[in-house]
Amino acid sequence: MGSKIWKLGLLGASVIAYKQRNSLTPRPFRSAFILKAEELKETNVTQPSRITKYATDQCILVIGTTGTGKSSTIGKCTKQTVVVGDLADSVTKSCQIFPELNNESNPVWIDTVGYDDTSNVDDAESFKEVLKFIQEQRLLKIKAIIWTILPQERKDARLQRQAEFINRFKEEAIWDNVIIIAKQPGSFSLYKACQGAEEAAKVHCNEIKNIQKLGFTYLDNSIPDDFKEVLLNLDPEKRKGMLYLTEDEVYEKINGAIESIKQPIRVIFEDSECEHCGVQGDKRLLPDYCHMERLFKHPEPLNHYHPQELKSYHPLPTDNYHPGVLRLTGGPNQNCETVKNVLFAMTPVIGLLKDTTEGIKTGVIAGLTQFVCYKLNEPLRFTFACCAGEENSHGCKNSFACCRTAPDAPGCMYTYPCCSGGPQAVGCTRKYLCCGKEEGVTGCQVVCKKCEQAWGTAAGECFKKNHELRKMNK
Numbered sequence: 001m002g003s004k005i006w007k008l009g010l011l012g013a014s015v016i017a018y019k020q021r022n023s024l025t026p027r028p029f030r031s032a033f034i035l036k037a038e039e040l041k042e043t044n045v046t047q048p049s050r051i052t053k054y055a056t057d058q059c060i061l062v063i064g065t066t067g068t069g070k071s072s073t074i075g076k077c078t079k080q081t082v083v084v085g086d087l088a089d090s091v092t093k094s095c096q097i098f099p100e101l102n103n104e105s106n107p108v109w110i111d112t113v114g115y116d117d118t119s120n121v122d123d124a125e126s127f128k129e130v131l132k133f134i135q136e137q138r139l140l141k142i143k144a145i146i147w148t149i150l151p152q153e154r155k156d157a158r159l160q161r162q163a164e165f166i167n168r169f170k171e172e173a174i175w176d177n178v179i180i181i182a183k184q185p186g187s188f189s190l191y192k193a194c195q196g197a198e199e200a201a202k203v204h205c206n207e208i209k210n211i212q213k214l215g216f217t218y219l220d221n222s223i224p225d226d227f228k229e230v231l232l233n234l235d236p237e238k239r240k241g242m243l244y245l246t247e248d249e250v251y252e253k254i255n256g257a258i259e260s261i262k263q264p265i266r267v268i269f270e271d272s273e274c275e276h277c278g279v280q281g282d283k284r285l286l287p288d289y290c291h292m293e294r295l296f297k298h299p300e301p302l303n304h305y306h307p308q309e310l311k312s313y314h315p316l317p318t319d320n321y322h323p324g325v326l327r328l329t330g331g332p333n334q335n336c337e338t339v340k341n342v343l344f345a346m347t348p349v350i351g352l353l354k355d356t357t358e359g360i361k362t363g364v365i366a367g368l369t370q371f372v373c374y375k376l377n378e379p380l381r382f383t384f385a386c387c388a389g390e391e392n393s394h395g396c397k398n399s400f401a402c403c404r405t406a407p408d409a410p411g412c413m414y415t416y417p418c419c420s421g422g423p424q425a426v427g428c429t430r431k432y433l434c435c436g437k438e439e440g441v442t443g444c445q446v447v448c449k450k451c452e453q454a455w456g457t458a459a460g461e462c463f464k465k466n467h468e469l470r471k472m473n474k
Contacts, residue, residue: 054099058107058264059139061130063166064148065158069183072218073148074098074109076250082111095133107143107258110134123161124288127168131284134267141264142169145178146254151185151215152196155203163200168284170265172205177265179257182215185243190215212257216245274467277459283469292450292463296443300434304427308418312411316402320395324386333376340369 062070075082078098098109110133113126134140145166152159166174178201185193194213201208219228231244239245245253269282277290343366351359383389387396399405403412415421419428431437435444446455451462 054097054108054137054139055104056107057139058141058143059097059134059137060107060109060144060146060258061112061142062109062146062148063112063162064146065150065162068148068150069181069218070111070146070148073146073181073250073254074111076218076247077254078109095130097137097139107141107264108139110139123165127165128285131267131269131282135269135282135285140267140269142174142177142267143264144258144261145169145174147178147180147197149180149182149194149197151182151193153192155196155200159196159200160203163197163204166201167204169267174265175201175205175208176210177261179212179214179254181254182213184217185215190243212260214253214257216243216250216253218250219244219246271472272467272469273472274469276455276468277462278456279458279467280472283467286467287459288464289459289461290463290465290467291448291453291455291459292465293448294455295447295449295452297445297447297452298432298434298443299445300432302430302439303433304430306416306418306421306425306427307429308416310414310423311417312414314400314402314411315413316400318398318407319401320398321401321404322384322386322389322393322395323397324384326382326384326391328380329383329388330378330380333373333378336369336373336376340366340373343369 062074064070071082074080075098077100079101080098082098094113096111098111100106100109110130112130134142147162147166149159149162155163166178180194180197182190182193182197190213193215198208198211198213201211217223219231223231231239231242234242240249269285271280272283272286273280274286274290279286279290343362347359347363347366350362382391384391384393384396387393389396398407400407400409400412403409405412414423416425416428419425421428430439432439432441432444437444447453448455448459448462451460453459453462
């Protein structure tokens with residue numbers, strides 16, 4: 001009789017597990033997280049946790065693929081009605097809180113969004129949603145993480161993603177607060193049922209000593225009535241050995257595992273600022289996008305210019321010159337010649353009008369005048385009208401040869417000393433209009449190489465990469 005019951009139990013458990021597994025179709029593995037959640041040291045805590053409306057600041061996160069019993073486990077442990085999905089699509093579309101009705105001072109349960117659901121939410125976004133949720137609800141102490149799985153001996157991509165998700169809360173140390181629950185372990189072996197999940201966890205923690213492993217099949221309406229009756233008629237210890245548990249027994253098992261956890265993990269939110277895109281907030285909640293790479297550029301084009309100001313100058317040096325015209329001077333004395341000519345003309349007239357003696361006197365005087373005029377004659381020569389200087393004499397006035405202005409007069413022409421170009425000459429050097437610096441100088445503005453937005457400003461959806469963070473002063 002006992003052997004028949006064992007065989008019947010094996011057969012029934014296998015059928016149920018087979019149906020449950022077929023309802024979950026795996027989807028392609030997506031890339032790893034871009035963000036990294038990290039527990040901060042308790043010495044950095046400056047403000048005490050505020051008691052929330054749930055009379056506790058501790059929570060229990062339930063994480064797992066849709067269909068692994070997340071909602072069912074929460075319902076049995078909190079004594080609340082939780083909508084349970086029987087398809088591959090997730091019923092839980094956002095985080096939900098379920099306080100324990102029998103003891104509201106106990107940590108509240110948080111049902112997270114199921115993995116591989118129809119919304120195709122990115123893992124990093126799911127992680128941010130959980131962090132934002134516990135921050136908004138002031139549930140900053142994680143008492144335990146319930147990781148619900150299907151029995152699996154090998155670590156696949158799905159389990160590895162979930163393990164990485166859990167590890168983000170606090171690297172390695174978080175696994176002391178993790179409880180693995182295998183749904184419907186048909187082999188009746190917790191070791192084999194949880195082996196795949198445990199191997200995925202070891203990727204992030206070399207030594208997993210305190211991780212707790214549970215597994216059972218609920219004695220509820222999902223089991224056929226005749227088979228259920230057989231199980232209830234078995235010795236309770238034998239039935240528990242087959243991992244078939246009633247609702248109260250499930251509660252005791254899970255509650256005992258939670259109480260054995262020594263202390264909760266404190267999640268601390270600290271604001272940082274990205275030096276590349278300027279975004280501020282807790283580093284685990286920042287957007288995935290940042291700026292790609294620095295690029296120094298000039299926003300304005302090059303412009304020709306002269307580095308030196310326009311300056312007046314004289315193209316020719318100073319020299320001496322005669323401002324007056326050159327003229328012919330010298331010859332007979334005009335006054336003397338006039339007197340002489342008058343006397344000679346009057347000599348015969350006087351001789352006729354008066355006596356001869358008077359005429360002779362006048363003639364003698366005229367002759368003497370001729371001698372005097374001869375003596376008064378000057379030689380013919382060319383002289384300058386300005387100073388009566390001779391043709392080959394040194395100039396009587398000093399000036400610039402180009403414009404004949406005084407030596408202290410401003411230049412008569414203009415030029416750029418930098419290149420000797422005239423007033424209409426194109427600039428001999430180029431500079432940027434934006435900063436006035438010459439060609440070849442590093443750009444005066446720092447922008448993103450990809451989107452060309454100013455460095456340190458919002459990146460939008462420019463480029464996915466880790467942020468360069470610095471802590472903000474409080």
